[in-house]
Amino acid sequence: MTTDTTAVFDYFSQVDLPTPTLSDDEVCRLFADVFGVEIDVHALGSQQDQNFRVFPRGESDPLGVLKLSNPVFSAAEIDMQDAAAALVAERSPHVRIPRIVEGPRGVMSAWWESSQGRIHARVIENISGRTLNGSGYLSPTVVAALGALSGAVSLSLADFTHPASGRVLQWDLRHAGRVIDTLLPLEPDTEVRGVVQRAADAARAALAPVADALPVQAGHFDVTDDNVLRADGAAVPDAVIDFGDVCTSWRVGEIATTVSSVLHHDGASPESALPAVRAFDALRDLTDDEITALWPLVILRGAVLVLSGRAQVRLDDENAYATDGLDREFRILVQAASVPLPVITAATRAGLGRPALDARGWTGRTLLPFASPRGELDATTESPLNDAGAWLDPSALDAAALDALDAGAAMVTVPAGRAQLTGTVAPLPSTTATIPTGVTLWLAEPTPLAPGEITVDGDTLTWTSGDETVIVSGMPEGSASGILPARTRLVVRRAADGAVPPARVSPALAAAWRNVAGDPGEALGIPTAIPADDDVLVRRHEVLAEVQEHYYSAPPRIERGWREHLIDVDGRVYLDMVNNVASVGHAHPHVVEAGSRQMRLLNTNSRFHYRAITDYADRLAATLPDGFDTVFLVNSGSEATDLALRLAMAATGRPDIVAMREAYHGWTYASDAVSTSVADNPFALDTRPAWVHTVDAANSYRGRHRGTDAENYAPEAVAVIDELAASGRAPAGFIAETYFGNAGGVALPEGYLTDVYTAIRRHGGLAIADEVQVGFGRLGEWFWGFQQQGAVPDIIAVAKSIGGGHPLGAVITRREIADRYRTQGYFFSSTGGSPVSSAIGLAVLDVIEREGLQENARVVGAHLKGRLEELAQTHPIIGTVHGSGLYLGVEFVRDRETLEPASAETAAICDRLLELGVIMQPTGDFQNVLKIKPPLVITRASVDVFVDALDRVLTTGF
Numbered sequence: 001m002t003t004d005t006t007a008v009f010d011y012f013s014q015v016d017l018p019t020p021t022l023s024d025d026e027v028c029r030l031f032a033d034v035f036g037v038e039i040d041v042h043a044l045g046s047q048q049d050q051n052f053r054v055f056p057r058g059e060s061d062p063l064g065v066l067k068l069s070n071p072v073f074s075a076a077e078i079d080m081q082d083a084a085a086a087l088v089a090e091r092s093p094h095v096r097i098p099r100i101v102e103g104p105r106g107v108m109s110a111w112w113e114s115s116q117g118r119i120h121a122r123v124i125e126n127i128s129g130r131t132l133n134g135s136g137y138l139s140p141t142v143v144a145a146l147g148a149l150s151g152a153v154s155l156s157l158a159d160f161t162h163p164a165s166g167r168v169l170q171w172d173l174r175h176a177g178r179v180i181d182t183l184l185p186l187e188p189d190t191e192v193r194g195v196v197q198r199a200a201d202a203a204r205a206a207l208a209p210v211a212d213a214l215p216v217q218a219g220h221f222d223v224t225d226d227n228v229l230r231a232d233g234a235a236v237p238d239a240v241i242d243f244g245d246v247c248t249s250w251r252v253g254e255i256a257t258t259v260s261s262v263l264h265h266d267g268a269s270p271e272s273a274l275p276a277v278r279a280f281d282a283l284r285d286l287t288d289d290e291i292t293a294l295w296p297l298v299i300l301r302g303a304v305l306v307l308s309g310r311a312q313v314r315l316d317d318e319n320a321y322a323t324d325g326l327d328r329e330f331r332i333l334v335q336a337a338s339v340p341l342p343v344i345t346a347a348t349r350a351g352l353g354r355p356a357l358d359a360r361g362w363t364g365r366t367l368l369p370f371a372s373p374r375g376e377l378d379a380t381t382e383s384p385l386n387d388a389g390a391w392l393d394p395s396a397l398d399a400a401a402l403d404a405l406d407a408g409a410a411m412v413t414v415p416a417g418r419a420q421l422t423g424t425v426a427p428l429p430s431t432t433a434t435i436p437t438g439v440t441l442w443l444a445e446p447t448p449l450a451p452g453e454i455t456v457d458g459d460t461l462t463w464t465s466g467d468e469t470v471i472v473s474g475m476p477e478g479s480a481s482g483i484l485p486a487r488t489r490l491v492v493r494r495a496a497d498g499a500v501p502p503a504r505v506s507p508a509l510a511a512a513w514r515n516v517a518g519d520p521g522e523a524l525g526i527p528t529a530i531p532a533d534d535d536v537l538v539r540r541h542e543v544l545a546e547v548q549e550h551y552y553s554a555p556p557r558i559e560r561g562w563r564e565h566l567i568d569v570d571g572r573v574y575l576d577m578v579n580n581v582a583s584v585g586h587a588h589p590h591v592v593e594a595g596s597r598q599m600r601l602l603n604t605n606s607r608f609h610y611r612a613i614t615d616y617a618d619r620l621a622a623t624l625p626d627g628f629d630t631v632f633l634v635n636s637g638s639e640a641t642d643l644a645l646r647l648a649m650a651a652t653g654r655p656d657i658v659a660m661r662e663a664y665h666g667w668t669y670a671s672d673a674v675s676t677s678v679a680d681n682p683f684a685l686d687t688r689p690a691w692v693h694t695v696d697a698a699n700s701y702r703g704r705h706r707g708t709d710a711e712n713y714a715p716e717a718v719a720v721i722d723e724l725a726a727s728g729r730a731p732a733g734f735i736a737e738t739y740f741g742n743a744g745g746v747a748l749p750e751g752y753l754t755d756v757y758t759a760i761r762r763h764g765g766l767a768i769a770d771e772v773q774v775g776f777g778r779l780g781e782w783f784w785g786f787q788q789q790g791a792v793p794d795i796i797a798v799a800k801s802i803g804g805g806h807p808l809g810a811v812i813t814r815r816e817i818a819d820r821y822r823t824q825g826y827f828f829s830s831t832g833g834s835p836v837s838s839a840i841g842l843a844v845l846d847v848i849e850r851e852g853l854q855e856n857a858r859v860v861g862a863h864l865k866g867r868l869e870e871l872a873q874t875h876p877i878i879g880t881v882h883g884s885g886l887y888l889g890v891e892f893v894r895d896r897e898t899l900e901p902a903s904a905e906t907a908a909i910c911d912r913l914l915e916l917g918v919i920m921q922p923t924g925d926f927q928n929v930l931k932i933k934p935p936l937v938i939t940r941a942s943v944d945v946f947v948d949a950l951d952r953v954l955t956t957g958f
Contacts, residue, residue: 007074008167011175015182016315020050020068022114027052030112031066035123036104039063045321048312049244054123064101064108064123069244071119075111076164078120081243082109084160084218088240091156095149096229096239098125127239129229135328136957137266137912138225140275145236147276150223150258151283153240154251160218165248170308171221173253176300177204183307192306192330199337200303203296206341210289214250221245221253224261235904252290255280256297260305263298263335264328266956267915270295270335270344271508274351281352291354295336295344302333339509340499346512359515360496362522364468365450367492368411368484370525371443375409377401379422379440381560381567388589389562391421398489401442405487414440415528416493416520417510419571427565427573428945430917434571435510437501438473438493439520439528447484454482469495470523473503494520507570534569551921552914561586564938566919575918577934577946580887583776583801584847585937591804594843595836603836606633607828612838619845620802620810623783625792630818632811633833637772637799638666640809641735643827644797645670647813648733648766651820655691656731658721658760662697662925664742665735665770674735677742679925693731695720698748699740701880701891702899714755721756725763733768733795734760738785741773744889744929745882753791761794766817769793772809773887776801777848777936780858780885788884801936804844808837853936854885861885864932864943871947875954877902888932889923890950901926905958909950912958916949 022030024041031054032038038057045051050068055061069078082100089097101108101123108123132138132146170179180200187193222245229239255277262273277294280286286294309329312322339347350356377400379385390396400422401412414420416439452465456479461472474490484490493501496517505513514530521528536557540550556568563585566574576582584591598612606613617631634640649655659665659674666672673692676684688694695717697703700710717734724731734756740746757767774785775798782788784796794817799809809832821827831837848854865881865888872878879893892902892909906922906929913920923931930950934943 008077008164009072009074010168011170012168012178012182014072015311017048017070017072017312019046019048019312019316019319020070020114020116020119022050022068022116022119026115027066027068030114030121034105034110034112034121035108037063041066045324053126062126064126065098066121066123067244068112069120069122071117073120074164075120076162077167078109078122080162080164081246082122083162084157084220084246085243087160088153088156088220092152094238095152096127098127098239098241101125124241127229127241129231129234129237129239131227131229132225132237134225135264135266137953138262138268139908139911139958140272142230142236143262143273144275144279145238146223146225146228146258146262147255147279148283149228149237149240150220150255150276151280153220153223154217154254154280155283157218157220157246162218165218165246167247169245169247170304171245171257172247172249173221173256173297173300173304174249176297176304179304180300180307183311187307187310189310192310195330195333196303196306199299199333202337202341203299203303207293207296207300210292213287213289214252214293215287215290216248217251218246218248219251219254221247221249221257223254223258225265226261235908250290250293250297251284252286252293253297255284255286256294257301259294260298260301260332260336263302264331266952268335270339271347271506274348274508277348278351286352288354291349291352292345294348295341299333299336299341302329302336305329306333340497340516342496342516343499343509343512346515347509350511351508356511356515360518362468362518364452364465364523366525367450367463367470367523368447368525371411371447373409374526375401375404375407375412377404377412377414377422377440379414379420380418381421381569381571383422385422386560388587388592391424391562391567392427394423394425397422397440398442401489402487405442405444410444412442413521413524413526417514417528418531419507419569420504421560421567421571421573424571424573428575428917428942429949430573430575432506432508432570432572433502433504435505435507436491436503437505437510437513437517437520438471438491438503439524439526441484441490441492441524442488443484443486443490446480446486449482449484456481468523470520471495471500492520492523494518494523551919552911556914563588564935564942572917574914575934575942575945577932578919578921579935580773580778580933581800581803582805582935583778584804584844584851584853585935586805588804588843588847588937590847591806591840591843594839595806598836598839601835603834605830606833607830610835612835612842613833616833616838616841619842621812623845624796624812627814628796628812630813630815632813632818632827632829633837634799634809634811634829635807635832635837636666636809637797638668638671639829639832640772640797640799640811641665641671641674641770642668643811644768644770644795644813645674645733645735646824647795647811647817647821648768650824651766651817652732652764653823654730654732654765656693656724656729657691658693658695658717658724658731658734660697660717660736661685661694662699662743663737663740663770665772677925679923679927693720693724697740697743698752699743699746700749701746701882702743710749711751713749714752717752717756718759721759721763721765730763731760731765733766735768735770737770737772737774738791738793739774739779739788739884739887741887743882743924744891744931745774745884745887745933746889747882747884748789751789753786753789753793757791757793766794767791768795768797771796771798772800773933777854778857778885778887778933780854780861782884783854802841802844803837804840804847806837806840808832808841848936851937856938857885857936860938860940860943861888863940864888864947867944867947868950871951871954875951877905877954882929883932886932886934886936886938890930890932891924892928892930901928903928906930908958909953912953913949916952918946918949
């Protein structure tokens with residue numbers, strides 16, 4: 001035990017560090033004796049110290065955190081920790097740092113004479129907030145904030161000196177190799193020993209060339225998920241605690257330690273830690289040597305954590321903190337070593353904007369004799385090979401290659417390093433590993449390989465010559481040694497330093513693997529062109545109006561759709577849970593063919609005479625009750641709503657309209673005027689023109705009247721209409737969504753539309769049904785939303801679903817209403833109801849009817865809603881599940897009693913779902929509702945993927 005106040009700790013002189021284990025009673029007694037305060041205590045975890053949250057006796061507000069330092073640490077070391085914390089607090093005021101608490105007898109810091117000897121006790125300010133520890137998910141924003149805290153602490157301590165800073169800790173990464181050598185022989189589990197040994201050997205070898213050149217300074221060296229806090233409700237951490245590991249070491253060890261703590265979290269991988277490295281580098285400007293050392297040090301940190309944690313548990317098997325950490329510490333090591341060091345280092349250099357090191361060139365002879373002519377297949381997202389869902393056919397690529405061979409090609413290839421969609425037979429759940437590391441190859445004739453050492457293991461041939469190793473996969477059983485077979489799909493990859501690239505990697509690692517392993521095309525004499533950087537988003541921002549927004553702050557570039565799938569240029573497949581525009585599924589062959597055929601025939605101004613517009617208007621009217629005999633065709637929902645309002649005004653000769661609050665109807669002048677959703681326009685209610693009058697949003701969950709009290713909405717709306725009429729301003733019409741879509745699929749109270757429609761008609765007005773979002777079979781039980789209410793409107797506006805993604809909208813009404821529009825002049829829409837639009841509209845109706853998509857919405861939607869309601873039983877953030885069929889809403893709340901909207905949480909949930917391959921967006925005035933309205937073709941299996949992903953997000957964090 002160290003008692004000399006000037007001595008400093010040397011781990012290697014005392015490897016075993018048993019944790020102090022004072023009883024609660026003794027702690028309370030000594031606290032009162034020394035600090036003069038009677039307390040209650042709550043034990044906190046620590047691997048080598050003993051920590052408590054302390055409360056004045058009988059009170060609930062904590063006095064602070066009592067830290068009983070391990071007796072091996074001297075007064076000088078404790079003084080150094082406090083001095084370092086004070087300096088960071090002074091130099092980085094944006095970082096919350098705990099101070100020593102003042103008590104009735106002065107600073108609460110003293111040496112206690114305890115039953116276990118002399119122990120230092122000090123009370124540190126209790127900083128509000130929660131740590132990031134556990135297995136939960138860390139978003140890129142949080143990871144970056146961790147790196148920024150690590151950088152701020154490092155910068156603050158850059159010139160800090162103290163007599164005790166030279167102490168030797170097991171956590172000082174300069175001594176990691178020695179710690180491993182000390183503890184590894186003591187580890188009884190041979191499997192664990194093997195994992196640690198292999199990872200540590202590789203890391204030490206990579207570190208050795210740069211170790212002597214690494215900058216050294218004082219640091220915290222424990223800015224980890226355990227030791228940072230984020231305030232309640234805050235998105236990112238802003239506090240750093242526990243300066244117990246302060247010492248002098250390699251500067252880069254600060255961020256290496258931080259990065260290691262990211263790797264055990266849900267879904268974490270080495271590349272997901274790069275935001276922390278970028279944030280640290282922005283403050284500390286890592287040298288090339290530090291970048292080279294970073295990942296070896298992350299691995300060594302993981303190895304030390306594994307061995308130290310297991311050693312501590314063997315020493316003190318009642319230390320729950322150490323025991324609980326064993327699994328996550330092992331995950332840190334496994335993840336840190338999951339990508340070869342040269343590859344993750346190259347990816348880190350690229351992520352920091354550093355020049356790439358020279359790519360590995362081909363040093364041997366060409367693997368195959370020159371084959372001419374050669375064909376190259378395009379298997380990327382936009383390739384015609386993938387049309388009509390062919391990308392899901394496992395034979396599609398082979399068929400195209402064999403056709404090319406039959407046409408005379410001697411060799412057909414698919415290049416490495418480019419996204420390959422063709423042959424993605426299991427798209428969900430989606431994966432980010434979409435970039436092939438090998439060249440896919442077919443040969444017209446059996447072809448001998450160049451001379452080299454050849455081994456065959458199963459379907460894999462390995463060719464080695466000099467410094468080059470090539471792996472050929474796909475060899476048929478019984479193939480002749482050294483001869484590649486004809487008309488067989490083979491994949492050729494290059495290995496580097498014994499590391500064989502996986503068949504596919506994520507875009508974040510693709511360039512790094514190519515840089516390290518080299519281009520496999522060079523081995524075949526066909527170098528692969530490096531794909532150009534994607535600048536489409538930058539150009540979009542330059543050329544489009546800023547107000548014309550896009551989903552997500554960093555959106556994937558989507559270039560293909562199929563059924564309920566969306567596919568980006570990297571070949572990643574997403575589940576589309578939000579696209580009611582693509583009602584019958586993306587790229588439905590019948591719709592595509594109808595539009596294509598009509599385009600070949602005729603597409604012109606709708607004022608010409610042709611059959612398609614008549615046929616479509618007939619079919620559309622036939623879906624509605626008797627009396628809806630007249631159709632106007634336009635291009636969008638906004639135009640449809642605008643025209644519906646104009647019809648009501650023209651038919652009645654009045655200007656006033658009654659609209660429901662919290663609704664969105666469109667962006668044209670008239671449709672925007674009746675849109676009152678503050679999510680779409682924060683000033684919606686304040687800027688309504690005088691001819692718009694609003695009634696309460698009839699939301700029985702969140703509105704002014706809830707539950708059974710929702711029956712009050714209808715009489716109150718009727719009263720507004722009656723009062724307008726009594727004042728001499730009888731309204732021309734009442735407009736509302738027939739099923740409250742903008743709120744996330746909230747059914748209107750029973751009888752609401754019947755009562756309000758009756759009132760508006762009693763005063764000579766017209767009932768306008770906005771079916772833009774919920775109509776056309778989406779609700780499952782009903783083809784039109786107004787059918788759920790047992791009410792019939794006078795005018796119906798519809799769009800979105802009716803065009804299956806094509807710009808098409810319609811207004812359907814009675815002839816006498818339509819004829820009154822003549823008082824406003826005449827109507828036409830040049831492309832509304834054009835030949836192509838009409839042909840596509842007919843095709844959409846064909847698909848809905850032939851494929852039973854309304855029934856699919858009913859059955860699959862009921863299954864989906866049931867599963868979501870099951871989630872609500874285990875996740876309190878789910879307030880309720882709204883909707884019917886395939887128009888559902890999951891409403892997130894912070895409190896089920898107050899219904900405080902969980903708006904920020906909803907946005908974060910959507911971002912996390914995107915990472916898991918699910919497209920989802922929020923809706924509602926508080927943007928706290930998931931708007932679930934996928935293509936009507938979605939399957940039960942796909943909605944299960946969505947619910948499983950949502951469950952994972954709500955369970956592991958966002």
